[in-house]
Amino acid sequence: MARKRIAIDMDGVMADIVSHYIDWYAKRTGELVPVERLNGMPEPTGFPNGELIREFLHTPGFFRTAPVMPGSQEAVKALMEEYEVFIVSAAVEFPQSLSEKVEWLNEHFPFISWKNMVFCGLKTIVQADYMIDDYDKNLRYFNGERLLFSQPHNANYTEYNRFDNWEQIAAFFAKQAVPLAS
Known part of the structure; x- marks a missing residue:
């Protein structure tokens, strides 16, 4: 399976x-x-x-020096044990961000393979079972289950399952887990 x-x-x-x-x-x-x-x-x-x-957004070093979201490293690592995980980021709008984002991921998430990093313009091409994103423009056209990560700019969105932190995301996926047949 x-x-x-x-x-x-x-x-x-x-x-x-x-x-x-x-x-x-x-x-x-x-x-x-x-x-x-x-x-x-x-x-x-x-x-x-x-x-x-x-x-x-156009300043060298901006994307490279962003702080890590609390709990994300542990949660993503745990998710990778049960799911196929891809990092999907719109990086081509700000060309210098592409290399900075790769460097950032390699430093803070060294357990994610380059094969699981997807850099694109529009995310409408993304096919997955779940998408975790903070923007309606990315979730709106997604065909799988849409998980909205809370940020100030999306405070008024009501049409998605909202998650305020990585602990809530981890708990959601823990409930999704299906025990393997013995």
Whole structure:
């Protein structure tokens, strides 16, 4: 029997991009933007200078230095024991991000093979049983089970199964496990 497949987004799911935006913004402007101010807002618009946020996305080192989402390393490693796991990230929109994302994954998730890293533009081509993502634009056209990872920009989404952290994701998949016949 083939193992079920999980497609996992990187930014906002494995990499804590929101706290990274906040930190980079504070370092460059001296203004600490509270995360609550970002609720329900597209990422750039919650900041007083949204253009600066867009600039970060094109700045060398931005994607490479993102913090790891708490609990993601342990949870992804455990999922890989039972599922076929692919990291699926939209990397071609910001060309320098491609190599930075590969380096980031190799450092923080060394147990993920390059064969399980998928970098693309649109994720509409992704075929899996489950997708964990923080964006409606990626989940909307996905044919498998859609798992929304909570982020401030998606606070108003109500049409998906929502998960606030990796512990909740791990618990969800623990319930999905089917015991092997003895």
